[in-house]
Amino acid sequence: MKNDYVCPFCKGHLKVKNSVILSARKPSGERGLLLLSPEIGDYTVRKHRSFNLLDGERTDLYCPICHANLMAQNYNDNLARLIRIDEFGEESDILISEIVGERCTYVIHGKKVEKYGDDATNYFGAGTEF
Ligand SMILES: [Zn+2]
Numbered sequence: 744m745k746n747d748y749v750c751p752f753c754k755g756h757l758k759v760k761n762s763v764i765l766s767a768r769k770p771s772g773e774r775g776l777l778l779l780s781p782e783i784g785d786y787t788v789r790k791h792r793s794f795n796l797l798d799g800e801r802t803d804l805y806c807p808i809c810h811a812n813l814m815a816q817n818y819n820d821n822l823a824r825l826i827r828i829d830e831f832g833e834e835s836d837i838l839i840s841e842i843v844g845e846r847c848t849y850v851i852h853g854k855k856v857e858k859y860g861d862d863a864t865n866y867f868g869a870g871t872e873f
Contacts, residue, residue: 745829745830746758746781746827746828746829746830747827747828748763748781748825748826748827748828748837749825749826749828750806750808750809750811750813750825750826751811751813751824751825751826751836752806752809752811753806753808753809753811754826755806755808755809757806757807757808757825758781761780761781762778762779762780762781762789763778763779763780763781763825764776764777764778764779764807765777765779765804765805765806765807765813765823766804766805766806766807766810767794767796767802767803767804767805768802768803768805769796769800769802770800770801770802773794775790775791775793775794776790776791776794776807777789777790777804778790779839783837783848783850783859784848784859784860786846786860796843797843798843798844799842799843799844800842800843801821801841801842801843802841802842802843803841804823804839804841813825814841815836815838818838818849818866819838819866821840821841821842821845821866822838822839822840822841822849822866823838823839823840823841824836824837824838825837825839827850835850835851835852836850836851837849837850837851838851838866840862840865840866845862845865846860846861846862846863847859847860847861847862847863847865847866848860848863849863849866849867
């Protein structure tokens with residue numbers, strides 16, 4: 744699938760080649776780049792070996808282009824929001840966890856939420872509509 748991912752604030756393209764690139768800040772203030780898979784449900788994270796992430800740690804995620812904080816405040820402070828543009832040009836909100844090791848992704852279509860990942864029930868209950 745030829746999906747693109749853009750920043751909700753500057754609409755800059757976050758997907759380069761086969762990675763979605765985000766800037767992250769650990770609670771310690773240390774910053775680094777994360778390369779995420781554009782495939783929903785693939786939780787592979789690539790990063791420099793010097794940037795250590797600890798399971799359960801909450802990282803702030805930022806747009807690497809405009810540096811906006813991507814926190815999805817309208818949904819949950821532990822989630823970050825990106826916009827996915829599918830091959831037909833249709834946009835969906837994508838929510839990902841900012842908690843290291845937490846495997847959940849949400850695709851928002853209007854009032855419906857599609858949930859993915861082992862930890863998907865952490866934020867939205869069964870059949871959530873809002
Ligand atoms: Zn941006």
